[in-house]
Amino acid sequence: MARELVWTGFMSLDGVMDSPGGESEGHDGGGWVFDVEFSEEAYSLKSEELEDTAALMFGRRSYEAFAPIWPGSEDHAAYKEIPKYVVSSTLGEDALVDxxxxxxxxxSTxxxxxxxxxxGGGIFIHGSPTLGLRLAExxxxxxxxxxVFPVLLGAGKSVFPRTDPGKQKLRLRDADSYANGVAKLVYEVVR
Structure with a gap:
């Protein structure tokens, strides 16, 4: 049975997932996650994912952003020993953290x-929009x-194809909304 590959992340209402943590990530509207009132309940999806995560996958840029922080982060301690995969044609083995x-x-794809x-179990991709888009295509x-955060950014990276790849059907698996305007949407790809 094939392993499930799950893309998980924060997204604006118009489908942009670029630079949720700050402008330093590359988007002028960066930091939009922190513009919304914090609600622990709205982030419950992240703790729910731990049960299904058997491995993590990153694109090179996301790996380079997370690797200096996540290994010592108490919030990400459950991910410490599980296998990680970095998809990159340029990253050298010497760049991997201990x-x-x-x-x-x-x-390659x-x-x-x-x-x-x-x-093996589920493989989760956190962020990594370029990788997510490539694997979706x-x-x-x-x-x-x-x-999904209650903000419109107008431009930026998306994990969804912006060209016409043909219709892709999705099935809603779970949904919820929270007082701060954030919506949880979990969709399965229908094949």
């Missing part, structure tokens, strides 16, 4: 497809775990 469990570099065919994403 003390963060097993990390494997995958060089085909490597990701082969990994999905192996035994290749038909490899099985589920989207979205926290």
């Amino acid at each position: 003390g963060w469990g097993p990390i494997t570099v995958l060089r 085909e490597d990701v497809a082969a990994l999905k065919e192996q035994d 290749a038909g490899l994403i099985d589920r989207y775990n979205l926290l």
Whole structure:
């Protein structure tokens, strides 16, 4: 049975997931997650994901952003020892951090497809919009775990194709909304 590949992340109402943490991430409207009143309940999806996460996957840029922080983060301690995969044609093995469990570099979309065919549980991609888009276009994403924030950004990276890839049907698996305007939407890709 193929492993489930899940893209999970924060997104604006207009589908932008670029720079939720700050302008330093590249988008002029960066930091939009922190413009919305914090509600622990709205972030419950992140703790729910822990039960299903058997591995993490990152694109190179997201890996380089998370790798200095997550290994020592108390909030991400449950992820410390699980396998991690970085999809990059340029990242060298010497750039991998120590003390963060097993990390494997995958060089292509085909490597990701082969990994999905192996035994094991769910593989979760946090952020990594360029990787998410590439894998979505290749038909490899099985589920989207979205926290949609009440903001319109107008431009920026999206995990969804902006060209005409043909219709992709989704099935709503779970949904909720919170007092701060954030909506949880969990969609399964229908094949």
